[in-house]
Amino acid sequence: MKLRIAPSPTGSLHIGNARTALFNWLYAKANGGTFVVRIDDTDMERSTEEYKNNILENLRWLGLDWDEGVDVGGEHGDYKQSSRFERYRDIAQQLVENNFAYKDDGAIRFKVPENQTINFKDFVRGDMTFESSDVEDFVILRSDNSPTYHLASTVDDVDYGITIIARGEDILSSTPKHILIMEALGATLPKFCHLPLLFGSDGKKLSKRHGDTSVEAFRDKGILNDAMFNYLCLLGWSPGDDLEHFDREFAISKFDFNKVLPNSAIFDEKKLLWLNGQYIRSTSFEKFSNDALSQIGKDLNRELFNEETERLNIILPSVQERIETMNDLYDQVSFLLDEPFLVNDQEWESVNSIEAQKYLNIIRNKFIELDEFNLENIESLMRNVLEEEEIKTKVGFQSTRVAITGTKISPPLFESIFALGKETSIARLTESIEKLTN
């Protein structure tokens, strides 16, 4: 059993292609089949090396690997169609000689037989029937001697011994052409499986208009590869038992093309985001901390100082509980970094009051006298002052939050103060008192 995906390097890896690749991979893994990745770059105008690399890199990022094909090799060369033009020309010539095709204005067209019924079985859609009278004679070799997709793709599938062709439903109407070529070549027909398409929120084919459509874009947004893999699995398939959060091994153990739905699905970024949050929360703290520190370093575009890392590790457990993507990290923890600390006037105004000023003043003085600056002491100190001075929690804590973190939305307050440390906390409180009483 051999399956393949054949992306065209005319753009960054598209979510729809990623899902198709993923389903092929799952089926191959589930059945001990061989998975091939080949590059369909017959469109010389639009194909680039950068896109090719991008596609391969993102497939790997998703956790997919392949047994044969571009980059990993195999018995069929480099698995790029641009290297096999001679082969396609020979086949085209052979088809002409055997009267299956003919020259037309410099191009070569396949001669579609009259009154022939083309049948094939589709894993997802069952028995399919097309009439050859509905298929026009189609070009297989362009007048510039380059092969079209129909020829190149079909020849490769035959040459490489592909036994199951699982691809997007957009190719369903072209399948009769491919079958006709295969028959003319005397090849054994593979099985077909046309997977449902992915649509944008307006129900139209997922395209740039819908915002991000490439795997890379979501990767850049801080989506975890495990979450992306999991979410893509859920589009058109489910393992049953209402299970939604699962890993690759589990998906492999349950996957089958027969259980893939025939109807198209709409890509819902909201659910992806939610799932990503679930993954972040279920990651071990050790791994999360590692990823988080490297992400923050990336956002900062510099190495983190040891002191920063120490401070971050204090707050990170709390942050892990409340972010949706790794890109949400920076805003949550930036107050702990050795970077300019600025609070805008609006934030100050929104928490300013006589009571607040009084509260900040008292806790600052008590912080100075506090010998053991730990979580427990900070909390009890702050709560006691609230009680003694009869100041409302919101007034005291929110003003302290702005003073310490710079905003009204932050990780838990006591952890934030503890992570920031005694000295800096006192300095920020002092600064805030000056600012507020001005």
Add this chain to the structure above:
RNA sequence: GGCCCCGUCGUCCAGAGGCCUAGGACGCUGCCCUCUCAAGGCAGAAACGCCGGUUCAAAUCCGGUCGGGGCUGCCA
């Protein structure tokens, strides 16, 4: 227009004739928890496109209809 595919809550999925007064999840609303924001917990609104037929019985089978989508390139 022609050919083809598809049709369960707004969205993703469960449902393969009686277990369905249709289940789960995202999102949404409310409540609880609470130092903000989240997370978490609980509750709620929300769907079988429509019309016929088959059957004792249909979301599930058949036909039609309507709706959506794909293809119809010397793009893939």
